[in-house]
Amino acid sequence: KQEVTQIPAALSVPEGENLVLNCSFTDSAIYNLQWFRQDPGKGLTSLLLIQSSQREQTSGRLNASLDKSSGRSTLYIAASQPGDSATYLCALWESSNYQLIWGAGTKLIIKP
């Protein structure tokens, strides 16, 4: 059974730092992996989608990588800002059950 893990559960860093959020999965048979952010009490905002055949995707200060062989994806945030404070979730489409499987999220706090 596919399991998605995000460590750490929470992270607090000073403004301006570059940081990496981790997403690990147990079964490499996936279609794609998507990163989202969620602000408190709000819906989810799609950040980046990586297809299984891709190694990385970039959008502005965000870069997401995918390594299926090691069961790992990372979200790199450059020059963090207080507005980046949110919970970041990864989710992947698995091939067997054909549904989106979610990590529990990393709550990120950027201190001014």
Place this chain on the structure above:
Amino acid sequence: KAGVTQTPRYLIKTRGQQVTLSCSPISGHRSVSWYQQTPGQGLQFLFEYFSETQRNKGNFPGRFSGRQFSNSRSEMNVSTLELGDSALYLCASSQIQGAGEQFFGPGTRLTVL
């Protein structure tokens, strides 16, 4: 292009009642998926509709049902509400069935008293 909209945004019901939530996808998107989010269980998949047909279903009891209309708008119904149904219900739309990029609405916060 307008995003995914969900109505109502907030709902308070009592145990035993039923509730209907609505989701309008992004124009041109034919897939609508529903998720339940709770602090204890995180995000859990309820079901996906594509072209008015349920294509996939998560592990929820039969009290949870849905449908999709010809204009791709979708409704989710929960009958005989239980306290444990209190959650944020999110819908997502996608251009393609299944493994497409998901775009989420703001959610409906359901509180069951």
